[in-house]
Amino acid sequence: MSSEMILFVDDEEPLRHAAAQTLQLADFDVTCFADAESALPRIARDFPGILVTDIRMPGLSGTDLMARCLEIDPEFPVILVTGHGDIELAVQSMRDGAYDFLEKPYAPSRLVATIRRALDKRRLTLENRRLRAAVGRRDPIEARLTGRSPALIALRQQVRAVAQTDADVLIIGATGTGKEVTARALHRASGRKDGPFLQINCAALPTDLIESELFGHEAGAFAGAMRARYGKFEAARGGTVFLDEIDSLPLPLQAKLLHAIQNRTVTRLGSNEPVSLDVRFIAASKKDLEAEARAERFRADLLYRLNVVTLRLLPLAERREDIPLLFSQLVSESAARQQQSAPDVSGAVLARMAARDWPGNVRELRNAAERFVLGLDLDLASPDDTAPTVPEALAEQMAAYEKALITASLAAHQGRLKDTYEALNLSRKALYEKMQKHGLSRDAFAPEG
The missing domain is CATH 3.40.50.300 (P-loop containing nucleotide triphosphate hydrolases)
Structure with a gap:
């Protein structure tokens, strides 16, 4: 048996039995579940396998299960099994991050071939993560x-x-x-x-x-x-x-x-x-x-x-310096779910992100990242909307906004000072002075490892 695992979820016992036989004959390690709730605890960011799930089931649906899996690991491969009337739903699920879908009745050979491709992708993803960890990336x-x-x-x-x-x-x-x-x-x-x-x-x-x-x-x-x-x-x-x-x-x-x-x-x-x-x-x-x-x-x-x-x-409004880095990460995760290259995030976009209050916090920021990856308008607040709800002196508001802009530009340019002061149209000396004033260090924005 392979060390890679397949979780197969379907509420119909004959289909579970047939799938288990097919996959075991193909030398796969497969575990079957009658409902989504039973399979969910097995999902982890480092799980060495994939998920195949029916869409329509009592309780937690297959698409709900997929969404929960992608919250745990945005790169986790999920193959959806659909009925004839669910093709439109399956196509939408592909946009939402599904790896592939199979329409019932499917040929056993197609099931095996689709799973092999998904396992190849999973193997590559986990190997890349191990390599990044080996060279000192974030824990x-x-x-x-x-x-x-x-x-x-x-x-x-x-x-x-x-x-x-x-x-x-x-x-x-x-x-x-x-x-x-x-x-x-x-x-x-x-x-x-x-x-x-x-x-x-x-x-x-x-x-x-x-x-x-x-x-x-x-x-x-x-x-x-x-x-x-x-x-x-x-x-x-x-x-x-x-x-x-x-x-x-x-x-x-x-x-x-x-x-x-x-x-x-x-x-x-x-x-x-x-x-x-x-x-x-x-x-x-x-x-x-x-x-x-x-x-x-x-x-x-x-x-x-x-x-x-x-x-x-x-809340994000009380830690604005985290917004540029967090938004960039959410954009990368969203692009991975969409199976497309992450778009470049300019310093101007990051500055607008950092200047907004985000009452919905990370959840709202994640939605903005999704819209950004899809090429839709970000629906950002107008400049008037970004004013603090608690009255502050004008100097304090200007200082907070200046810090947000510099933080965003440093994050966008990964701590490279020349690119940063040119983007902000400042002299090198002026940038140093402002960074010192706001307690910012280039090291905090440099790539790790």
């Missing part, structure tokens, strides 16, 4: 948490330190600031990196099924429970559970979650036998949980159990 934490601001540097240091422990972590930050990205970076830098990373959006769980989803149930525990089922916590054993939007959990469930975290056990619905858990918990919230606890909307004892370590993520 995995810096690759995920991109930025040169003091806040980002401090966050990476915290993540590196906490990752070596099994301490539970609470991440606080506004929408779009990168809470999930931070949680994944922590997981990938920890001793649990080979285990599953199970993301649970607490706000999206059906109210009447939350307990069963998290803790599992025995057969006959309630109407419709025809057979026993693992809960999500058990499915994450050996890995990390990421509880996003934890503030949305109902108070009675918060008490049971507290018990599970304190004792590292769960009890399935319909059972009295505790099941041991070997997981790390990372929780995230956009709300101030201390204020929520004072208002009795969140259990104080659960907060104190979760915040052994608290990581606070700043």
Whole structure:
């Protein structure tokens, strides 16, 4: 069997069985899943294989699964399997980052040939990453948490330190600031990196099924429970559970979650036998949980159990110097998903990026990068829109904008001073003085390695 792996997802058992036989005869290592949720924990940035998934399935669809995979790794090859009426959807999915699609019924030889090409691409991608790492490129934490601001540097240091422990972590930050990205970076830098990373959006769980989803149930525990089922916590054993939007959990469930975290056990619905858990918990919230606890909307004892370590993520407006580098990276990732060369990002574009507040934070910036790669208008704010919402002296506003422009130009020219002062129409001496005034160093923008 090959060391490269194929994850095959289809809710129809005969198709799974036929595909498994075909791929095993072709000497592939294949694992089949009946639903997307079961396959998702296997996906990682360094996973040595590809995904083949049906589009239309109960629960998480194939296109949703693809989107989640591409969030983990924008270069991950996903092959979609479509019905006759789904061709338009499949074509759109190719634009969204799918590697290829197959229309049912497909010939086994075509399935094998398509998979071979996708595996070749995956092999090349992983080899290039290994080579870049060997010559001193950014470590995995810096690759995920991109930025040169003091806040980002401090966050990476915290993540590196906490990752070596099994301490539970609470991440606080506004929408779009990168809470999930931070949680994944922590997981990938920890001793649990080979285990599953199970993301649970607490706000999206059906109210009447939350307990069963998290803790599992025995057969006959309630109407419709025809057979026993693992809960999500058990499915994450050996890995990390990421509880996003934890503030949305109902108070009675918060008490049971507290018990599970304190004792590292769960009890399935319909059972009295505790099941041991070997997981790390990372929780995230956009709300101030201390204020929520004072208002009795969140259990104080659960907060104190979760915040052994608290990581606070700043909005982009408070770390503008990160915007040019981050936007450039998002453009490269978007181009990779579109399977096209990344367009050049001029200093003028980066300056406009750095001058805007980005209330949607990294999520909004990522959308702008997508539009930029597609050649669409960026829908940037007009100069009047970039004025700070909090009144500041004119001199302070001008200084902040000047720093943003110089930062953007340095990032665009990778720290090359001659290119920078020529682009800004400054003398060399004037650029040096302004960099010193704003605490900027060319080394922070030079290519690493």
